[in-house]
Amino acid sequence: MANRPDVFDEMHGSGEACRSPYSGYADWFQRQGAQSLRKKSRDAEVFFRRTGITFNVYGQQEAEERLIPFDIVPRIISGREWSRLTRGIEQRVRAINAFLHDMYHRQEILRSGRIPVDVIAANAAFLPQMIGVEPPGGIYTHIVGIDIVRTGEDEFFVLEDNARTPSGVSYMLENRETMLRMFPELFSRVAVREVSNYPKLLRRSLAACAPPGCSGSPVVAVLTPGIHNSAYFEHAFLADQMGVELVEGQDLQLVDGRIAMRTTRGYTPIDVLYRRVDDDFLDPMSFNPDSQLGVPGLMDVYRAGGITVANAPGTGIADDKAIYSYMPDIIQFYTGESAILKNVPTWRCAEPDALAYVLEHLDELVVKEVHGSGGYGMLVGPAASKREISAFADKLKSRPGNYIAQPTLALSTVPVLTKAGLAPRHVDLRPFVLVSPGKIEITPGGLTRVAMKAGSLVVNSSQGGGTKDTWVLEE
Template identity: 55%
Template sequence: MIEGTDRNLLIQIEEGLWPVDRRGGPGKPHSGGLRLELESIRSSLFEGYTRRGFDEMFDEADRPRPHYARLYDRLVAMGGEELSRRHRLSDLILRHQGITFTVYGRDQGVERIIPFDPIPRLVTASEWEKIERGLKQRLRALNAFVHDVYHDRKILRDRVIPPDLVLGASGYRRECLGVRVAHDIYIHICGIDLIRDETGEYLVLEDNGRTPSGVSYVLKNRQVMKQVFPVLFETYAIRPVDDYPADLLATLRFAAPPSCGDDPCVAVLTPGLYNSAYFEHGYLARRMGVELVEGRDLFFDRGQIFMRTTRGPRRVDVLYRRIDDDYLDPLVFRPDSQLGVPGLFAAYRGRQLGLANAIGTGVADDKAIYPYVPAMIRYYLGEEPILRNVETFRPLIPSERAYILAHLEQLVVKAVDASGGYGMLIGPVSTRTQREEFARRIEANPRGYIAQPTICLSQHPTLIDDRIEGRHVDLRPFVLCGREIKVLPGGLTRVALPRGSLVVNSSQGGGTKDTWVLAELQDELRESGGG
């Protein structure tokens, strides 16, 4: 879709067609007269804009929220045509840099760029402070839980979580019982999906503790925004995201087994070119300055894992593996796996190899376990959860099952072992046949499903052609657990591009936005009357 766009566009824009803003820089209050003028232009850019659910930019009186005011002014001043020109340019940059993902299904192995929406999402410092605390708390509890499941199982013996839910989870790996990992950290990299309900409260929708992806888009989106909308950056003090690769590398090195020296050799293990997140694997490897390896580059010898290099074998100490548990080692898991390394599990078990994330962490992000995470937090940490879960009904409990079956039309039903927006029933937009089908499935396999009320996700102004409309968004922050727990400021804002859609997954037509966590200073400016 970008192929028709000329490179000239890139040159034109870089050569100073920037509209010159004569209204003064950040912090200077605008004159009332100008605001009026802007209001009259607003009609075209925001024409037909309607609020549904919590709107990130506008309050109930349709006024921009204080921290969005300057962005709003800039957008209006720039106008729809200019915005969409720059939008095309950002697509061009993404395509030319090969920032693509692979779509499965219809046409096998088609490369697409994830649609990038140029209107950034803003999070204030105080909102972020709470999110950050909540995420750290959650990851500490999840790690304690995984350790417990594969060792003492106290939480099961104390009947906080039903044992069969845990032992029956598709992510549970019996082979990992008693396996020790460095510093008892299992989930080193976690993506925790947040949504905002109608009141604007941030809720945890799901945890991704296996191989969460998307962080490369966070880093790339920021770079693209800086190229295409530098003007917007002058308006805000935004917390940078660029430290992530260095933090990730430190986290991975911390996962090295005690047997290796001071300078562990880290590599990223990818399933290969045809994986949908291949771009990310290569990008992170490059930014960390480590090798990107495939299973066939590695081999097992005398208890250790080596990679084949032009100068012979070289020992690998830590793998940031982006291959699912099942495919890691054909000798232990799926014997038909072509992606893994025979012997890898033996090296891991023998503490000659660190894996991030550890094997068997799927037990913690199982959707059937999810309702128990608040209980986990209380159990292991003795704290109240800072971020709430979305209310969840479990078909295993007879009264809840009855409720689910009676209210399918209002609920979202999810298969516990599916992700990426597959295997879902969205009640309000479902057909009778679909509901009957899901009712049958739930009764046949109550362990396999959960149900949640259909939450109207918060919406955010989004560029649709050359106008701005509201589209629903979620937020996936990334949390690293090494020597300390670090949260990447911001994360991936995913946006459901079809009007009214609540599904933000990129495999289902979702796009992304740059997410700006505002530095403390910004809040002060705002309070002193800036916007």
């Protein structure tokens, strides 16, 4: 297989030799016949179809349900690499929680001048209804997904922090399940750390965040917007795996000062609501009055201390792309340490000098909407046509504050199995982090997303990206 010399391949490094984390796998791989591997690859697809993992793609009405491509070559991370990553992730998550508490209380970081007041004051992600609220256990982000990319042996960058409702963990679990089924012998040859206990840890972590008034075993439920939501499968899957109820807004109502769900035995009050409904739709009495997805009075019960909402409302102010560029300062401010994991250099187009630079270099940069997600509305300069670049420049000039820009990083590659054998494809990584009082747990691995097209840097599943099983080796 041919690797570009300027791109770090996680299996082969920058040369031809196999890097040590992959040696066990490579030995095994060489003994497999091409035909049998291709058959396994097809079997994996059948297995996925049967278990029902589908993903709704916005803007493709004719294909409402589509399988995310799965590649059978795992992405492998050594124990040493992982321990360094986890130190960086932990530090970041601690800082994010401290930042959120500060945002909704004294706002020391604004008083110190490290972040300009306007960045927060003009930001719709700042939720006034959270001012002065003490979330149970002091936790704002119970579940975090930190998107990390790699560019070299020791070069890791955080691409974004997902502190609202990160999704994708069901793919992490199903990918492993599929690999265990397809290649059981591999897992006896290579010592891979377990991820399958994630639902158990999630439930325990959520239960540990129950409101102080909760006595006995906390009642946990998953709130979904319903079957038309693109991540509905994941909501149902997690509820099932945790052994808790999956509920919609219409199943819930205010009963005796609590939010309770309708069951066959009447109404049962909920202690911890793992909500996969956006802030704006949570409660028509406090937010969008037209929302049918939420529960009237939920925010009032929350503010009165009668329920834990995970993640807390208003956490979006921490993962907003306008805030991202301040993360190194945020980490320094709240932990007193320099950031272990680097940020990608970011130009804030709201700043005139930055805007001028970005407009000059659009063909080399990635430009993102400050409030966008999922790879929508972004420009990948090196892959864009002249016409696309000029159209984007007009949008950028009319609303510069709406955009940030970053260099196009040479994302690392991991081989995928193609008809012609192994071929390198760019990847990123989303590890999943659980936060409860005094505890931060990071599942070893996470979701590796892979751009299935040769040379493409866009890994988003909504843009045709696939996934891989992610292995963290025992040390």
